[in-house]
Amino acid sequence: MKKTISLISAAAIAALSTASLPVSAADGDKVYGTMNIPYADFYAAEIDSAYDVDAVSSATEKKWSMNEAGQLVAGTYNDGSGTILGVTFPVEVSSADADKLEEYGFKALDEKPAAYKEVSLSGDKLTVSKLVDTNGEQSVSGSAEVSTFTRYGDYQLNVKGYPEETDLYGVIVNTKEGDKYALRHLENIWRAGQLSWSAGITTKEGHGNELKYDNYKSSMGKTVTSVTFITLDGYTTVDVGENYLPVKFAGEVKAEDSTAGTGKTALTLTGFPDDYKKNITVGEGFTVNENEISYTNAKAGKYTVTVTDESGKYAPMSSDFTLTTDEIPVKYEDGKLVKADGSSDDDAANFIKNIASVEVNGTAYNAAGKRSVKIIGEDGAFDFDVKSGENNVFDGSGNYTIKVTATGYTKALEIEIKPEAETTAATSSTTTATTSATSTSKSTSSGATTNPRTGVPSAAAPVAVLALAGAAAFAFRKKNS
Numbered sequence: 001m002k003k004t005i006s007l008i009s010a011a012a013i014a015a016l017s018t019a020s021l022p023v024s025a026a027d028g029d030k031v032y033g034t035m036n037i038p039y040a041d042f043y044a045a046e047i048d049s050a051y052d053v054d055a056v057s058s059a060t061e062k063k064w065s066m067n068e069a070g071q072l073v074a075g076t077y078n079d080g081s082g083t084i085l086g087v088t089f090p091v092e093v094s095s096a097d098a099d100k101l102e103e104y105g106f107k108a109l110d111e112k113p114a115a116y117k118e119v120s121l122s123g124d125k126l127t128v129s130k131l132v133d134t135n136g137e138q139s140v141s142g143s144a145e146v147s148t149f150t151r152y153g154d155y156q157l158n159v160k161g162y163p164e165e166t167d168l169y170g171v172i173v174n175t176k177e178g179d180k181y182a183l184r185h186l187e188n189i190w191r192a193g194q195l196s197w198s199a200g201i202t203t204k205e206g207h208g209n210e211l212k213y214d215n216y217k218s219s220m221g222k223t224v225t226s227v228t229f230i231t232l233d234g235y236t237t238v239d240v241g242e243n244y245l246p247v248k249f250a251g252e253v254k255a256e257d258s259t260a261g262t263g264k265t266a267l268t269l270t271g272f273p274d275d276y277k278k279n280i281t282v283g284e285g286f287t288v289n290e291n292e293i294s295y296t297n298a299k300a301g302k303y304t305v306t307v308t309d310e311s312g313k314y315a316p317m318s319s320d321f322t323l324t325t326d327e328i329p330v331k332y333e334d335g336k337l338v339k340a341d342g343s344s345d346d347d348a349a350n351f352i353k354n355i356a357s358v359e360v361n362g363t364a365y366n367a368a369g370k371r372s373v374k375i376i377g378e379d380g381a382f383d384f385d386v387k388s389g390e391n392n393v394f395d396g397s398g399n400y401t402i403k404v405t406a407t408g409y410t411k412a413l414e415i416e417i418k419p420e421a422e423t424t425a426a427t428s429s430t431t432t433a434t435t436s437a438t439s440t441s442k443s444t445s446s447g448a449t450t451n452p453r454t455g456v457p458s459a460a461a462p463v464a465v466l467a468l469a470g471a472a473a474f475a476f477r478k479k480n481s
Contacts, residue, residue, distance in 0.1 A: 029094050029095055029096075030094060031095055031098050031108065032090060032091070032092055032093075032109045032112050032113060033091060033093065033106050033109050034090050034105075034107050035088065035093075035105055035107070035119065036086060036087075036088050037086050037087055037088070037091070037104070037119075037128060038055070038085055039053040039054065039055060039056075039085070040052040040054070041126055041127075042087055042117070042169075042170060043172075043182040045129050045130040046131065046170070046172060046180070046182065046230075047172065047182050048180070050180060051215045053182045053184065053215075054212055055084060055086070055184075056083070056084050056184045056186060056187045056188075056212065057082055057083040057209070058084070058186050058207075063186060064078055065080075069167060070167065073185040073186055074167035074168075075089070075168075076088070076185050077105070084185055084186060087169045087170065088105065089117060090109065090115065091106075091117050091119045091128075092117070092118050092119065092132070093106070093118075093120070093121075094120065097119070097120060097121045104126075113232065114135055114232065115133050115134065115230075115233060115234035116131075117129050131230060133234030133235050135233065136234075137234065137235040137237060138236045139236075140161055140236060140237070140238055141161060142159060142160050142161020142227075142238035142239060143159075143160045143161065143240055143241060144158060144159045144160065144224065144240035144243050145157070145243075146224070146244070146245060146246075148246055148248060149316075149318070150202075151205060152187075152196035152205045152206065153188075153196045153199075153202055153205060153211055153213075154197070154198050154199040154200070154201050154202050154213075154220075154248050155196060155197055155199065155219065155245055156194065156196040157173065157224065157243070158193060158195075159227050159238055159240060160193060161238045161240075162227070162236070163236045166232065167232070168189060168230070169232070170182070171183040171188070171189050171227060171229055172228040173195065173224055174224070174225060174226045174227065174237075175219070175223055175225060176223040177223065179219065179222055181197070187205070187211065195227070197213070197216045197219070198212070198213035198216060199213055199217050199219055199220045199245075199248060200213040201249065220246075220247045220248060221244075221245065221247045222244075222245050223242050223243060224242075224243040225239070226238060226239050226240055227240060244312070246312070246314055246315035247313055247314050247315060248314075249271060249273060251269070251270060251272045252269070252271055252319075253267075253268075253269055253305060253317045254267070254270075255267050255268075255303075255305045256321060257322045257323070257324065258323055258324075260298055260299055260300040260301075260323040260324060260325045260408065261298065261323075261325070262295065262296045262297060262298070263295065264292055264293060264294040264295070265293050265321065266291070266292060266293075267288065267289075267290065267292055267305060269290055269307065272307075273314060275311070275313070276309050276314050277309055277310040277311050278290065278307055278308075278309070278310075279307070279308045279309075279310050280307050281306055281308075282303055282304070282306075286298070286303075288305065293305060295323075299346075299350045299408075300324055300325040300350065300354065300407075300409055301322070301350065301407055301408040302320055302322050302408065303320065304320050304321075305318060305319055305321065306318040322408055324408050324409070324410050325409060326409075326410045327409075327411075328340060328409065328411055329343035329344075329347035329350070329351050330343070330380070331413075332402075332413070332415045336379065336382060337352060337404075337413075348380070351406050352376065352378065352379075352380050352406075354406040354407040354408055354409070355367045355368075355405070355406045357405045358373075358375045358376060358402065358403070358405075359402065359405075360375070360393050360400060360402055361395075361399075361400060362401075363393075365388055365393065373386060373387075373393060375393060398417065398418065398419030399417070399419060401414070402414070
């Protein structure tokens with residue numbers, strides 16, 4: 001495998017593209033530089049002009065402008081208002097055309113690049129060649145995973161073996177059937193070999209941006225065999241085996257929420273193709289048909305019902321539903337959550353596993369997801385030193401009002417910690433305005449003080465020790481006098 005250009009080299013070329021240099025890199029009548037190439041022109045020869053590749057707009061704040069070397073959309077250029085127009089890439093042009101490419105931001109390079117595109121200008125018509133890779137295209141073995149459950153379109157392809165530690169200027173998905181799909185930054189090209197696109201079923205991504213899908217509709221039902229990455233070092237094509245893209249459709253799976261324990265809830269399936277061979281599953285303890293989900297001894301929490309096509313032709317579909325209870329199976333004791341009276345260890349562990357948020361003195365912190373703050377561990381223990389960003393969650397005063405909310409539990413666990421000997425009181429309050437329930441537990445310790453950080457009682461210092469410390473201080477002052 002050939003050597004890839006490092007981020008340092010990429011940064012150097014990026015820097016050259018922002019300052020005019022003498023046209024010193026020349027090969028006869030040809031000179032080399034960098035210029036802004038619209039996506040449509042950049043990809044035209046790469047995919048045999050199969051379709052025009054549009055610019056991509058994003059309402060995601062400032063991500064579209066992160067185009068310095070090593071950043072999210074490195075190597076791209078934009079209109080300054082949220083639209084990525086194409087890439088800034090090395091080119092070979094004639095001396096006569098070089099002066100005419102000012103509107104494309106042409107900047108001369110002082111040496112011939114390892115990979116470039118041949119560019120010519122005839123009137124207003126720009127012609128851009130397929131990539132010239134002076135080191136030769138590299139093919140490497142890799143792998144890929146296809147997901148049809150993604151916030152960023154209809155398909156997500158996670159590629160292993162892609163060229164790392166170098167900026168990606170273009171990506172082309174190749175299929176067994178001979179199709180080529182050109183991808184654009186931010187909407188289709190993400191970090192760590194993650195690629196995604198819409199085929200017309202999911203038309204908005206997670207942030208609300210409209211997705212371009214017309215040119216990707218035909219990808220449904222195709223088999224991806226390789227992915228070509230374009231870098232400053234040239235082509236690297238990753239062989240990913242055979243990865244089928246299941247056909248998607250505008251159907252729906254809907255399961256109703258219900259109560260935990262033993263019972264049933266309604267299930268509705270709509271819009272499924274006639275030849276979809278349904279296999280419906282939830283998990284252990286659940287029995288499912290096309291109209292109903294039955295369950296026995298199911299604990300509170302979120303569950304997922306999944307419908308798959310036994311023939312493998314169509315994409316799976318799923319829906320979440322929640323089973324709820326108004327019982328709180330935990331209480332606060334000595335710095336951690338433990339099982340409440342009458343509850344089992346499994347009940348307590350289920351509550352802790354489903355903790356969704358923890359509120360401390362009026363500030364709520366997510367307990368799950370990428371930006372979660374782990375205030376309560378898997379064993380129920382509180383971390384009183386935990387930070388949210390650079391800030392301490394607990395201020396060290398020992399005075400804390402805490403509310404713990406868990407998915408599937410209609411009441412929150414409320415805890416009050418004070419730095420006095422009577423330190424803990426746990427209260428469960430309903431999330432609805434119609435009913436309320438309160439349970440209180442207190443722990444006291446005779447002759448004990450309370451740790452102001454945790455509110456947990458600790459042994460008081462013996463009087464004799466304090467007297468000895470006072471005597472030592474008096475002798476020290478007497479000696480100095």
